[in-house]
Amino acid sequence: MKRKNIFISIIAIILVALLNVLTVYTVSNGISYWEGYSALNKLRKQKVYLGNDQITDNQDKLITKSQVNNTKAKSILNYLDKNYDYAISWDASNGSHVNAMTMDQKSLEMYPIKVAQGQNLKVRDFHRNKVIPVLVGSKLAKKYPLHHEFTYLDGSTGKRQSYQVAGILTASSSIPSPYLFQNQNYLDNTIIVPLTTYTRAHINLPQIANGVQNLLIFNTNQNQIFKLEKFFKSQDLNVKFYTVQSSIDQEARIVKSALIKLAVGIIILLIVIVVLLKYLIRKDTKMQLKKFISSLIGFGLLLGILIELVLGFSLPMLSIVGIPKWTSLNIILSVLSIVLINLLLAVIITIFQRNNPQKQ
Known part of the structure; x- marks a missing residue:
């Protein structure tokens, strides 16, 4: 039973890591889309046609x-x-x-x-x-x-x-x-x-x-x-021309579809992680569950922050000159989303523990 618990624990850690990666990726892509949308506001307010190379x-x-x-x-x-x-x-x-x-x-x-x-x-x-x-x-x-x-x-x-x-x-x-x-x-x-x-x-x-x-x-x-x-x-x-608004509408449909899929993926991962943790809480008799849960949440937080700061996804790295507006927003909201997603896990685990006290 102990080996089985360890195996499930490892899977849970991997899934938490994946959950944080997916969360940061979703938020970063959403902000990146909004940055591009905002930058085109001046063109959107006019009837501007865009050249398209064919x-x-x-x-x-x-x-x-x-x-x-x-x-x-x-x-x-x-x-x-x-x-x-x-x-x-x-x-x-x-x-x-x-x-x-x-x-x-x-x-x-x-x-x-x-x-x-x-x-x-x-x-x-x-x-x-x-x-x-x-x-x-x-x-x-x-x-x-x-x-x-x-x-x-x-x-x-x-x-x-x-x-x-x-x-x-x-x-x-x-x-x-x-x-x-x-x-x-x-x-x-x-x-x-x-x-x-x-x-x-x-x-x-x-x-x-x-x-x-x-x-x-x-x-x-x-x-x-x-x-x-x-x-x-x-x-x-061969050149075709499209209005800025038609380009925005098309891109919005694509991004909306992608973000919905990512959100569904996050929800599914959360459900699977919760099921695994619920199993561990009910079945475990020997492992130090509190330490494991603390490590799990801490690992998720650190991993997500590391991903955001080092990889940066679609936005540029921090500059020695300063942190630009959109990069700052990306970092703040991505880290906040990581904190919230792991806090949600911690709350769910706490509820399970209260309703299912560990066996002595």
Whole structure:
């Protein structure tokens, strides 16, 4: 009987660990979703259309081969400039170990990014063609300090371009993903490069294709959107556009379904753990049950807190600069949920003990 009790105790400990992992994961995902939702509030209040890349593999191969030919890329930008109010940005890393993102002025206005040192990009910075000011993520500040000048491969020309650090971003600065709210684009290891008139003059099709997923169209109607989709198709790019609200509604359905499943999983785990502990309380005659229960609850608390602080799930780690708002909220609520779930277990165990006193 003793071996059986030990075996059940081990299972109970494993399930408590799993319960804490699931609890933290559920809370963190819920907060992460709300962070992305809140970040898109400015877009949600307007009728903004989001570009959605539907480029086929064959088209992608043709686009990759057309880097030298800038005619279509310039045609697309000119068409957008003439007919639409838009914002565009894209990954400009170019295979480098340093992340880089090209952003136009409108994008920076829509996603206001704060700087901890220096200054943000000015209107004039988008019209430079020699030494171009950039913003640097907080974790790159040592390598690229304020006012530091460096060269980096320009994706439009294939040549090295000179840049100078104008500002250091606040820790955990991010840009929301319009389609996946739980996938915030954190900028701690990113250099933000302005889309200058120089870059626009040499832009290529792969850059435009890269920016399609981050293309926002403002102050328009469905007929104008149909025309834009048709124009993109004429330039060998398949792009569909959806409103921000439709994207939010779709993501909300997905997240709601996932959170319900996680909640059901937590309830089932709780029931199984309670059944196992009830068995131990009724059957055990020799093991020091109070010590075991204390260890079980303590283990669950420590494990959950460790998971939250070390892994961090979908939110960034603590920064030496400070703890950002959403990270703080994530930590506080996740730890609180762990305390509550283990406190609930402790209360249930106490009730069982009172109703089923141990055999002497």
